[in-house]
Amino acid sequence: MDKKRTISRRNLLRDSAAAAAGGAALLAQVRPASGQAPAVVTGQRFKAWISRGTGPGRTTLKEATLRPITGRQVLVRTEATNLCYTLVPAVLGLPLPALGTPQPPPVAGALAAPPGTRRINDMAVIQGHGGVGIVEAVGPEVRRVQVGDRVCVSGTPHCGACYRCLRGRSDMCQFLSAIGADDLVAIGDLADGTPVYQNSHIGGLAEYMVPPEEWVVPIFTTKPAAEVGMVCGCTSIAGLGATATHGLTAIEPAMSVAVVGCGPIGLSAVQGARISGATTIIAIDPVRARREVALAVGATHVLDPNAEGDGLVDKVRSLTTWPTDRLWAGGRNPGGRRPGSGADLVVEAAGLDAVTPRVERGPDPTGILAMQQAYRMTALGGHIVTTGLVRGDISLPGNLFSFGGITHHSGQAGGCSPMRDIPRFVELLEKGQFDARTLATAVVPLERLLEAYEAVAYRTTITGIMTA
Ligand SMILES: [Zn+2]
Ligand SMILES: [Zn+2]
Numbered sequence: 179m180d181k182k183r184t185i186s187r188r189n190l191l192r193d194s195a196a197a198a199a200g201g202a203a204l205l206a207q208v209r210p211a212s213g214q215a216p217a218v219v220t221g222q223r224f225k226a227w228i229s230r231g232t233g234p235g236r237t238t239l240k241e242a243t244l245r246p247i248t249g250r251q252v253l254v255r256t257e258a259t260n261l262c263y264t265l266v267p268a269v270l271g272l273p274l275p276a277l278g279t280p281q282p283p284p285v286a287g288a289l290a291a292p293p294g295t296r297r298i299n300d301m302a303v304i305q306g307h308g309g310v311g312i313v314e315a316v317g318p319e320v321r322r323v324q325v326g327d328r329v330c331v332s333g334t335p336h337c338g339a340c341y342r343c344l345r346g347r348s349d350m351c352q353f354l355s356a357i358g359a360d361d362l363v364a365i366g367d368l369a370d371g372t373p374v375y376q377n378s379h380i381g382g383l384a385e386y387m388v389p390p391e392e393w394v395v396p397i398f399t400t401k402p403a404a405e406v407g408m409v410c411g412c413t414s415i416a417g418l419g420a421t422a423t424h425g426l427t428a429i430e431p432a433m434s435v436a437v438v439g440c441g442p443i444g445l446s447a448v449q450g451a452r453i454s455g456a457t458t459i460i461a462i463d464p465v466r467a468r469r470e471v472a473l474a475v476g477a478t479h480v481l482d483p484n485a486e487g488d489g490l491v492d493k494v495r496s497l498t499t500w501p502t503d504r505l506w507a508g509g510r511n512p513g514g515r516r517p518g519s520g521a522d523l524v525v526e527a528a529g530l531d532a533v534t535p536r537v538e539r540g541p542d543p544t545g546i547l548a549m550q551q552a553y554r555m556t557a558l559g560g561h562i563v564t565t566g567l568v569r570g571d572i573s574l575p576g577n578l579f580s581f582g583g584i585t586h587h588s589g590q591a592g593g594c595s596p597m598r599d600i601p602r603f604v605e606l607l608e609k610g611q612f613d614a615r616t617l618a619t620a621v622v623p624l625e626r627l628l629e630a631y632e633a634v635a636y637r638t639t640i641t642g643i644m645t646a
Pocket of ligand 1: 333
């Protein structure tokens with residue numbers, strides 16, 4: 179035996195490679211050395227809520243057949259999907275309620291996919307943008323997950339390789355820009371041959387999801403599907419992203435936090451603020467039942483914007499003022515003639531009314547007033563995270579905007595970085611720090627989806643979770 183050979187590093191590596199030859203031979207069966215690896219053909223038939231056309235009745239339960247799983251696609255058997263309020267118009271086909279005052283036209287192009295040659299309403303699309311489930315098959319290029327893994331299909335992709343991911347803003351991952359009608363890939367077919375697509379490459383309102391792996395985060399938990407579906411839903415991820423990560427801004431112990439709007443995002447933000455150590459947590463919502471839940475999950479104060487009226491901002495400022503504002507005594511000086519301090523962090527989670535609520539209505543269906551109030555109740559030098567969709571443009575007090583020291587953060591999913599943060603959110607559920615059960619107020623089987631979506635739309639439930 180050549181002495182040199184036995185000690186060279188290169189040959190050590192070569193020997194260990196030879197020892198692994200058994201494994202390599204196994205792999206070769208599914209990964210030929212040359213040419214494209216084969217797609218995984220399941221031919222699986224599955225039930226899916228499919229939207230097409232316009233108006234009420236555009237979403238119906240149909241049976242489809244899966245196309246082969248290729249490339250970086252992951253076949254996920256859906257366990258649970260949260261019914262996001264953002265998709266109320268797409269699912270229920272209801273027009274936005276008319277407003278009393280004329281609104282400026284929307285600014286074209288803001289984050290919307292560019293107009294394509296295909297019209298999304300002409301396509302058969304599975305709605306939803308996320309869920310949790312079990313991996314049943316993976317395309318030949320998938321690395322992140324394996325068959326049998328439990329996964330969160332995140333509404334926000336995370337490639338880890340694009341400019342924005344690498345600069346710490348994976349909530350703005352480049353893959354998010356490729357979800358327009360022309361970008362979508364058919365994942366199945368209806369019996370009449372109509373191709374079936376998924377909202378945002380994800381879907382969720384079906385027995386299967388076929389996202390590319392960039393949208394998939396492995397989670398290792400045995401918690402019940404509805405609870406995992408809640409904490410991994412886009413709403414909880416946004417609320418926790420804003421308050422329990424350092425993605426956009428950080429909560430330090432004993433900080434004051436105000437949460438404007440107590441739907442699933444706001445109520446998750448209340449919990450994230452509690453978990454992160456905030457000691458004053460003010461939750462604001464017109465719906466009494468939601469304020470009660472806010473108190474149950476960690477709010478220290480609740481306010482009704484209808485009852486407070488124009489005094490809402492001053493009330494938040496007074497609740498966040500420390501015992502002294504004396505100069506040199508370490509007080510939190512209100513600054514100028516502002517009554518009181520203002521919250522260190524404000525999370526705006528109110529948003530527009532997609533339909534007129536069947537519970538207590540807020541003061542402004544466009545969501546604009548809530549956003550303006552949120553800005554004005556932020557402490558000088560404080561931070562505001564906005565998560566709501568509004569109808570129209572926002573105007574703010576110019577000088578407060580210009581030199582009030584308020585940092586505004588906007589982002590997808592509250593700035594959550596999916597691969598970094600979602601497993602941590604699941605850990606909060608595992609260890610009893612995040613209360614998913616109290617937020618998941620309507621858990622329904624797949625067949626009762628529309629009924630639960632109406633409850634979400636009219637705000638008679640906090641969250642709807644569909645289990646498949
Ligand atoms: Zn959503
Ligand atoms: Zn990316």
